[in-house]
Amino acid sequence: MWEKVVAAERTLPDFENPPAVETLMGVHFAPIDKWQGPYFGLFWSRIKKDYPRAEVQPPVVAAPTPELVLPQFQGRFELPVRCWFFNHDETRLIQVQNNLFLHNWRKVAHTDKYLHYDDLRPIFEREWQVFCNFLEGEGLGMPAVQLCEVTYVNHIDRGNGWQSFADLSQVFPNWSPQTSGNILPTPELVAINASYPLKDVDGHLQITAQPAVRQTDTKETVQLTVTARCKPASYSNQDIYRRLDDARKWAVLGFTDFTSSKMHEIWGRKL
Amino acid sequence: MSHSAVWEGVLPQLEEPAQNQWSKVTSLFTAAPWVFEVLDRIAALANLPNDWDGYGSPRIDPGAVAAARRFVASVAFKNLPCPNVSPVLGGSLGLQWRYGEKELEFTFQPNGEIEFLRVLGADLDRDENMETGTLRHEPETAGLKFLLWMTGPR
Numbered sequence: 001m002w003e004k005v006v007a008a009e010r011t012l013p014d015f016e017n018p019p020a021v022e023t024l025m026g027v028h029f030a031p032i033d034k035w036q037g038p039y040f041g042l043f044w045s046r047i048k049k050d051y052p053r054a055e056v057q058p059p060v061v062a063a064p065t066p067e068l069v070l071p072q073f074q075g076r077f078e079l080p081v082r083c084w085f086f087n088h089d090e091t092r093l094i095q096v097q098n099n100l101f102l103h104n105w106r107k108v109a110h111t112d113k114y115l116h117y118d119d120l121r122p123i124f125e126r127e128w129q130v131f132c133n134f135l136e137g138e139g140l141g142m143p144a145v146q147l148c149e150v151t152y153v154n155h156i157d158r159g160n161g162w163q164s165f166a167d168l169s170q171v172f173p174n175w176s177p178q179t180s181g182n183i184l185p186t187p188e189l190v191a192i193n194a195s196y197p198l199k200d201v202d203g204h205l206q207i208t209a210q211p212a213v214r215q216t217d218t219k220e221t222v223q224l225t226v227t228a229r230c231k232p233a234s235y236s237n238q239d240i241y242r243r244l245d246d247a248r249k250w251a252v253l254g255f256t257d258f259t260s261s262k263m264h265e266i267w268g269r270k271l
Numbered sequence: 272m273s274h275s276a277v278w279e280g281v282l283p284q285l286e287e288p289a290q291n292q293w294s295k296v297t298s299l300f301t302a303a304p305w306v307f308e309v310l311d312r313i314a315a316l317a318n319l320p321n322d323w324d325g326y327g328s329p330r331i332d333p334g335a336v337a338a339a340r341r342f343v344a345s346v347a348f349k350n351l352p353c354p355n356v357s358p359v360l361g362g363s364l365g366l367q368w369r370y371g372e373k374e375l376e377f378t379f380q381p382n383g384e385i386e387f388l389r390v391l392g393a394d395l396d397r398d399e400n401m402e403t404g405t406l407r408h409e410p411e412t413a414g415l416k417f418l419l420w421m422t423g424p425r
Contacts, residue, residue, distance in 0.1 A: 022294045060291060093293055104293045153292055189299055212296035215411070218310050218344040223296050 012249060013256040016268025018114055019160075019224070022153040025117075025124050025244055026095070026102030028229075029143035032135065035098040040083045043096060043134050047127070051085035051094060058082065059097050094127055101131055102149070117150070117248045125241065132237075147203075147229045148243035150251045154224040155214060161263050162222070165190045165211070171222070172209065173260050196254065201246045203230030205254045226255045295345070303347040312356045313339045319358055332362040332381035338410075339364045339379045345411035346418055373421045377406075377414060385410045389417060 044054055059080040082097040091112070095102040103124045105115050132142060162168055166177040166186040175192060192209040206227045214221050228247035232239040256264070297306075317336045321329055343354075343366070355367040359378055368375045374390040385406040392400040406413040 022292060024291055024293075026291075095291065102291055104291075106293050149291075151291065153294055155294075155296075191300065211299040213299065213302065213306060213310075213344045215295040215297060215341060215345045218340040220299075220307070221296070225292070 012252045012271065013264075013269060014271040015264070016270060018267055019154040019156050020107070020114060020152050021155045022104060022106040022151075023115070023117070023120060024102050024104040024149070024151045024153075025120065025248070026100060026149055027128070027143070027145045027240060028100045028147040028149065029145045031099040032140050032143060034140050037081065039138065039140070040081070040096065042138065043131065044083070044085060046130060046134055047085060047094065051087050053086040053090070055084045055086070056081055057084055057095075060100065092123070096131070101128060101143070103127055121241070121244065121248075124244075125237075128237075128240075142235065145232055145235050145240050148232055148240055148247050149227060149229045150244060150247035151225065151227040152251055152255060154226070154255070155221040156224060156263070158220045158222075161266050168209075168222070170260055171263055172258060174258070194258075198228065198230065198246075198250050201230045201243070201250075203228060203243075203247065203250070205250050207254060207258055224255070224259075226251045226258070228254065297344055297347065301349050303349055303351050303353070305353040306343065306347040309343050309347070309354060309356060310340050313343065313364065316356065316358050316364055323358060324360065326360070328358075328360050329362040331358055331364050334383060335362065335364045335379040335381055338383065338385065339366060339377075342366070342377065342379070342385070342411055342414055346415045348415075348418075351418060351422065368418070368421060370421045375417055375421045385414070387414075387417060389420070 040054075044051070059082045061080070082095060082100075085094040085096070087093070089108075091106060091108055093104040093106075095104065103120070105120055107114065135141065135143065156162065156171060162171050164186060165188065168190055169176050172192065175190070177186060189211050190209075191211065192207070194207045196205045196207070197203075198205055206225075206229075208223075208225045210223050210225075212221055212223045213219070228251040230243040230247045230250075232243040299306075313336055316331045317333060319330055321327075323330065339356075352368060352370060355365075357365045357367070359365045362381045364379045366377045366379075372392050374388075376388040378386045378388075380386065386403065387406060388401065388403045390401050
């Protein structure tokens with residue numbers, strides 16, 4: 001089954017040096033009714049051997065679909081909290097909230113090998129299974145998964161295909177610095193936010209480009225975030241993994257379509 | 272600049288919804304306009320030679336330079352006044368902000384520590400007006416709290 005998925009995915013665009021600095025995949029589900037703060041610690045005790053450090057974070061409140069917004073933190077008094085669990089070398093992270101479970105990978109050093117979806121999905125499957133077993137063992141029920149998400153965070157540094165914001169049309173072909181009367185000068189900052197419906201699956205692709213300074217090395221960059229979210233056909237793991245594959249497919253296709261051939265050449269497009 | 276103007280600048284940054292993303296960036300739409308100028312000034316201090324002060328001080332430590340640049344990139348919210356950047360004896364680097372009667376200094380040491388000094392009031396001889404210490408855990412977050420103290424109401 002998995003070999004089939006991998007073989008199918010090899011038809012997707014691929015790059016020698018992709019600008020991805022972080023990828024995340026995961027699921028959003030209906031809030032777990034009986035979830036309370038102590039369960040974070042109980043779950044951590046199950047994974048602490050592989051994820052020895054934890055951080056409490058503010059919750060992700062902005063739900064991706066309206067139906068997830070209202071019931072999110074209603075009910076008994078409960079502090080809305082999200083927990084991050086870091087692996088040993090802090091290249092991977094598990095995020096848990098009462099309505100989401102995400103797995104992030106990030107590039108720490110420039111020399112780090114890019115981890116492909118094919119490498120990360122089995123890790124997600126394993127950790128998700130641990131989480132589901134935990135919920136079942138604690139009598140919290142199985143999560144009713146409503147959305148599957150794959151996100152790629154890309155950094156396109158100044159000097160790498162663009163020098164000024166007027167050059168961004170060479171990075172993103174759908175953007176132009178042209179104005180109707182040529183009165184305005186070159187923009188000093190440009191941000192893009194676009195959402196696309198996905199073909200053949202119930203979902204959306206969101207693409208944002210924002211100028212930023214990276215805090216780790218203070219380089220100026222354009223952060224291009226590509227997020228695909230799809231509804232699974234059922235709550236079964238098989239359907240969840242299928243929709244994750246769909247989301248990944250559309251994130252890769254969307255990234256490739258949204259960026260220019262010139263940039264593909266810089267990133268060493270292979271397929 | 273009035274307090275409300277400063278808060279108008281910083282609030283969008285603080286109120287930004289929590290993200291799923293792990294990598295940290297500062298949006299240039301919410302960053303101070305001087306951020307790159309100050310990053311360049313900090314980087315330039317790395318070029319000072321040994322004995323730059325004529326009293327035998329070593330050159331500014333590259334780790335201190337990198338830490339100061341990371342700090343600025345993380346805390347430079349819109350409407351925060353521009354800091355003064357200076358070399359400090361012993362290979363360290365200093366950032367100083369003054370805001371009304373409040374003053375805030377951070378010293379980036381070669382051993383990676385970040386020391387702070389905050390002063391409230393014009394009378395620097397009164398000990399109760401001064402506080403010193405070291406930012407130990409998550410220095411960027413701790414530094415941001417101090418900067419919010421400085422720009423907030425007295």
